[in-house]
Amino acid sequence: MSDNDPAPLTFAVPKGRILDEALPLMERAGVVPGAEFHDRKSRSLSFDCEGSDMRIIRVRAFDVATFVAHGAAQVGIVGSDVVEEFAYPDLYAPVDLDIGHCRLSVAEPAEDDAARPGPASHLRIASKYPNLTRRHFEGRGVQAEVVKLNGAMELAPSLGLASRIVDLVSTGRTLKENGLVETSVILDISARLIVNRTAFKTDERVGRLVEAFRSLVDRKAAA
Ligand SMILES: Nc1ncnc2c1ncn2[C@@H]1O[C@H](COP(=O)(O)OP(=O)(O)OP(=O)(O)O)[C@@H](O)[C@H]1O
Numbered sequence: 001m002s003d004n005d006p007a008p009l010t011f012a013v014p015k016g017r018i019l020d021e022a023l024p025l026m027e028r029a030g031v032v033p034g035a036e037f038h039d040r041k042s043r044s045l046s047f048d049c050e051g052s053d054m055r056i057i058r059v060r061a062f063d064v065a066t067f068v069a070h071g072a073a074q075v076g077i078v079g080s081d082v083v084e085e086f087a088y089p090d091l092y093a094p095v096d097l098d099i100g101h102c103r104l105s106v107a108e109p110a111e112d113d114a115a116r117p118g119p120a121s122h123l124r125i126a127s128k129y130p131n132l133t134r135r136h137f138e139g140r141g142v143q144a145e146v147v148k149l150n151g152a153m154e155l156a157p158s159l160g161l162a163s164r165i166v167d168l169v170s171t172g173r174t175l176k177e178n179g180l181v182e183t184s185v186i187l188d189i190s191a192r193l194i195v196n197r198t199a200f201k202t203d204e205r206v207g208r209l210v211e212a213f214r215s216l217v218d219r220k221a222a223a
């Protein structure tokens with residue numbers, strides 16, 4: 001790299017379930033992680049990209065948004081749940097990738113309707129999404145006290161930690177097996193290509209990546 005070459009771009013991806021669906025799209029957009037990315041024994045968090053000086057970093061889903069919003073990564077892939085929860089002003093989500101579909105829902109114990117108390121003005125709710133939870137309940141005139149958990153939300157009602165949960169639902173199996181029922185959907189979710197707004201305005205490589213992903217999604221929709 002000469003002194004005049006721009007700094008390599010950093011592309012952030014989540015570690016878990018979105019990745020399986022995201023990798024084929026990334027590859028078709030020319031973002032191909034090197035072999036070490038697939039080496040389960042590797043403890044590296046930053047990887048080469050084939051045919052480019054771009055770096056690919058693999059972080060927790062919520063952290064993808066944080067890296068991109070702060071410009072530490074310029075591009076990333078993350079669920080719209082994460083985009084909406086943080087609502088970072090410097091984060092722009094220009095492409096719906098049509099993968100990682102699920103929903104953010106309210107759930108409560110599947111007990112008899114007769115045993116359920118009437119409408120409440122204050123509820124304790126367990127969630128990994130405090131902002132979306134508060135916003136949803138405030139819109140319905142209910143003050144939500146959110147107990148922040150990072151997983152296994154479904155345990156909270158039976159152990160008296162909260163009366164309801166707000167969590168991601170896909171097949172609904174986890175709710176069912178833990179004696180809960182979905183009572184309302186807050187948000188339909190899919191994965192988004194996200195970019196740092198400043199990088200998008202100032203670095204044409206970011207714009208080219210956005211166009212590459214957008215045309216892939218458009219072609220899939222037209223097929
Ligand atoms: N059934 C599901 N459960 C959880 N997330 C789902 C589901 N279906 C799709 N998703 C999407 O996947 C995202 C989680 O992505 P992924 O599992 O790749 O991240 P992660 O980094 O492993 O997350 P975590 O921080 O929980 O470890 C969610 O934010 C959501 O957008």
Ligand SMILES: O=P(O)(O)OC[C@H]1O[C@H](OP(=O)(O)OP(=O)(O)O)[C@H](O)[C@@H]1O
Nearest residue numbers: 151152167168169170171172173174175
């Ligand atoms: O409707 P389903 O298909 O059952 O999927 C929903 C479950 O999947 C997610 O958990 P995940 O497996 O990511 O584990 P976590 O609780 O550690 O987040 C989510 O938090 C639910 O628990």
